[in-house]
Amino acid sequence: MTTATWRVAALSASLWGLASCAPRGSDVPLEGAIAAQAAICRPELTVDGTAYEAGTAFVVDGPRPLLVTAHHLFGEMGGLDEEIRWQDMPTRATAVRCRQVKGKAEWTTGAALAIDGAHPVSATSTAEYRDIAAFPLAGKAAGSPGLTLAEKEPATGSKVWLVAQIKGGDPAVLLHRATVVGHEQGALIYAFDDKRIELQATSGAPVVDAAGKLVGINLAGTTAEGSSDVQGAADSLDVVRKALSALPG
Known part of the structure; x- marks a missing residue:
């Protein structure tokens, strides 16, 4: 920028x-x-079978409720040895378990959805921002509305x-x-x-x-x-x- x-x-x-x-x-x-505040949670991300905690995630309402977070958490800025390309997210980022911050719910997801062109934010890149990752929710606690x-x-x-x-x-x-x-x-x-x-x-x-x-x-x-x-x-x-x-x- x-x-x-x-x-x-x-x-x-x-x-x-x-x-x-x-x-x-x-x-x-x-x-x-x-x-x-009820929509945010602390995520435990699973990549290549290994779980780690990073960042914040939140629930988005819609025909298919989603758990959404930043794509750069699935790479070096999230503590991994390499960046996961958006094309590989569904096969490598296979699940998220997310503990509600304001409440007692715990949400789980399926494998990541492929977001065309998603990439980590960078101070040197001229590419448009598209630092986003999304996962389908396996279930959502009643009384914990998404955004x-x-x-x-x-x-x-x-x-x-x-x-x-x-x-x-x-x-x-x-x-x-x-x-x-x-x-x-x-x-x-x-x-x-x-x-x-x-x-x-x-x-x-x-x-x-x-x-x-x-x-x-x-x-x-x-x-x-x-x-x-x-x-x-x-x-x-x-x-x-x-x-x-x-x-x-």
């Missing part, structure tokens, strides 16, 4: 994440964003929330408020309210609007050039919608 060097949220137990704040003094409703996609991209200046439990942070704080500062290269860019700390374990976490609708998938963070703002980058709503709508039946 042109304005900053992005730190990709990476290795399983020590993922670089984004700054956060408890929801306070918001100028938009929070009810929907609060409800979105639905927003109707349109959030405008610059609007409020969004990263929904994640941050390793090293207060485990009860799952909503981290930010302001959209732009769109670039298929990414949603947002600046967090809290500029004081670096936080962990947010790769693959959802970014939602005040209604609790999905507007992006969190991938990376940086300190903005010439500023103390901590910014995040996500797969944009348009990227997510195109990827999920093109999934094989």
Whole structure:
């Protein structure tokens, strides 16, 4: 990207994440964003028969409920020795077990679905963002609704929330408020309210609007050039919608 060097949220137990704040003094409703907390979970990923923990995942509602996370967790940034190509995901990334963060549900999935062109985010690549992985849910606990996609991209200046439990942070704080500062290269860019700390374990976490609708998938963070703002980058709503709508039946 042109304005900053992005730190990709990476290795399983020590993922670089984004700054956060408890929801306070918001100028938009929070009810929907609060409800979105039920959709996130801590995933245990199985690749080539070996299980490991990395990042955050979340449930997406639809005709076929899905578990969604970041593609870069299935490669070196997730602690593996090699990057798994999107074509090989169905045969190599065979299952996910995911423990609900706000609740007691545990979700399981089948093998990954092939997302055409999925690839890890990179500070040097000019390719459009498409850092997304999806798995069909084997079952979903009642009372634990998944997220639905927003109707349109959030405008610059609007409020969004990263929904994640941050390793090293207060485990009860799952909503981290930010302001959209732009769109670039298929990414949603947002600046967090809290500029004081670096936080962990947010790769693959959802970014939602005040209604609790999905507007992006969190991938990376940086300190903005010439500023103390901590910014995040996500797969944009348009990227997510195109990827999920093109999934094989």
